[in-house]
Amino acid sequence: MRYDLSDFICPLSKMKATEIIDGLDGGETVRILLGDPDSLKSVAQELKARGIKPGFEQEGESRFVLTITR
Amino acid sequence: MWYTYSKTQVVNQDKEPDHKLKVYSNITQLIASPENPTPLVRLNGINPSKDFQIYLKLERYNPFGSVKDRIVSEMLKALEIGNRTVVEPSSGNTGIALACVANALGIPVEVAVPERIPEEKKIMLRFLGTKVTEADDALCPLFPTEGARGVVNALIKSPATRGGYISPNQYENELNVLAHYRMTGPEIWKQTQGKIDYFFAGFGTCGTITGVGRYLKEQNPEIKIIGVEPSSPNHKLPGMKRITGLDEEFIPTILDRSVIDDSVEVTDEDAYKTAIALARKDGIPVGPTTGAILHVALRYAESNKGLAVVISPDDAFKYTSFYKNILEVESKGTDYEI
Numbered sequence: 001m002r003y004d005l006s007d008f009i010c011p012l013s014k015m016k017a018t019e020i021i022d023g024l025d026g027g028e029t030v031r032i033l034l035g036d037p038d039s040l041k042s043v044a045q046e047l048k049a050r051g052i053k054p055g056f057e058q059e060g061e062s063r064f065v066l067t068i069t070r
Numbered sequence: 071m072w073y074t075y076s077k078t079q080v081v082n083q084d085k086e087p088d089h090k091l092k093v094y095s096n097i098t099q100l101i102a103s104p105e106n107p108t109p110l111v112r113l114n115g116i117n118p119s120k121d122f123q124i125y126l127k128l129e130r131y132n133p134f135g136s137v138k139d140r141i142v143s144e145m146l147k148a149l150e151i152g153n154r155t156v157v158e159p160s161s162g163n164t165g166i167a168l169a170c171v172a173n174a175l176g177i178p179v180e181v182a183v184p185e186r187i188p189e190e191k192k193i194m195l196r197f198l199g200t201k202v203t204e205a206d207d208a209l210c211p212l213f214p215t216e217g218a219r220g221v222v223n224a225l226i227k228s229p230a231t232r233g234g235y236i237s238p239n240q241y242e243n244e245l246n247v248l249a250h251y252r253m254t255g256p257e258i259w260k261q262t263q264g265k266i267d268y269f270f271a272g273f274g275t276c277g278t279i280t281g282v283g284r285y286l287k288e289q290n291p292e293i294k295i296i297g298v299e300p301s302s303p304n305h306k307l308p309g310m311k312r313i314t315g316l317d318e319e320f321i322p323t324i325l326d327r328s329v330i331d332d333s334v335e336v337t338d339e340d341a342y343k344t345a346i347a348l349a350r351k352d353g354i355p356v357g358p359t360t361g362a363i364l365h366v367a368l369r370y371a372e373s374n375k376g377l378a379v380v381i382s383p384d385d386a387f388k389y390t391s392f393y394k395n396i397l398e399v400e401s402k403g404t405d406y407e408i
Contacts, residue, residue, distance in 0.1 A: 007228060007229040007230035008224065008228045008230050008231070009223075009224045009227055009228045010210050010211065010212055010220070010224060011205070011209040011210035011212075011213075011217060011220045011221055011224055012221065012224040012225065012228055012230075012231070013224075014209065014210070015203075015209075015221075038210075038211055038212055041211055042209075042210060042211055
């Protein structure tokens with residue numbers, strides 16, 4: 001499942017990403033697209049606090065994809 | 071249809087009702103003004119000084135229960151809302167006032183609040199039909215200590231939502247200052263017959279201290295304007311802001327430091343103890359921010375002379391869950407004498 005949050009700036013992006021992560025079943029994987037560095041930073045901080053290490057890809061200058069498995 | 075009370079016509083559908091008889095054509099007309107000021111009450115119990123009289127300006131007597139009623143009406147009137155939803159960060163009082171005024175005008179409202187505000191305020195906002203977003207203070211690196219402001223900023227600026235929202239933005243809206251310059255300041259000047267020597271207010275959005283301070287200084291430059299701030303950024307004084315040490319970009323742009331003569335820090339403990347002591351010695355139940363501001367005024371009373379006015383932003387009823395913890399400690403034997 002891929003969620004495009006690139007039209008939300010921080011902290012809306014973080015809040016929506018948190019909702020998505022909270023809704024994941026154990027072992028489920030999602031890809032979250034973020035549209036600015038502040039959003040990337042805040043979502044990454046949230047994942048770190050939860051002990052989740054995401055996969056990371058950059059698409060163009062300011063589109064970041066996090067692959068998250070709960 | 072005409073309704074009459076005795077021989078006096080109190081409600082006439084064609085004419086403005088008589089405000090002297092306390093009849094109004096809508097709830098917003100109860101918002102305080104120099105013609106309908108909030109009360110000024112002298113403190114006789116908590117203040118032992120005969121040379122430094124302290125009067126509380128009880129803003130709880132505004133129709134929605136706080137000083138914020140004054141600014142909300144002014145700010146909403148000036149907004150070109152269209153089909154958008156009004157959204158604002160608030161520690162509760164602005165949100166409640168905004169919700170009430172907006173409901174009276176049929177305008178949709180959303181409010182972003184810090185998680186740490188009392189549950190009573192969140193319940194009131196939901197009671198009023200407002201969508202409430204709770205935000206942790208550390209939610210957003212762009213607004214490191216004010217997540218609620220970050221949420222509103224994101225709603226206004228995100229491509230996905232920006233066309234649907236508009237914010238009065240009380241931190242940058244000069245109408246916040248102007249409401250106090252036009253209303254609160256003249257009320258105090260008139261109520262004290264120009265004899266005021268000191269005015270005490272808290273730093274928050276800074277509209278009150280800037281607007282009242284500016285007006286009073288114009289009447290008499292000798293009047294001292296004293297600002298009160300929490301001693302720690304992680305405080306339990308909703309609506310107050312610690313200005314000292316704050317990055318310039320997060321200080322409300324409407325703050326005019328030139329009208330402020332002194333700023334004093336207060337701990338949560340002193341603020342809550344003072345609020346409780348005031349209730350017990352003068353019978354006035356106020357919120358903890360009033361306790362904070364009054365604590366500083368009482369310190370001034372120890373070594374100064376004159377007439378002081380202390381702004382009391384709201385009442386105790388929205389903070390009972392906060393007071394509960396202190397009262398539980400007290401019931402175990404802690405002495406709360408100031």
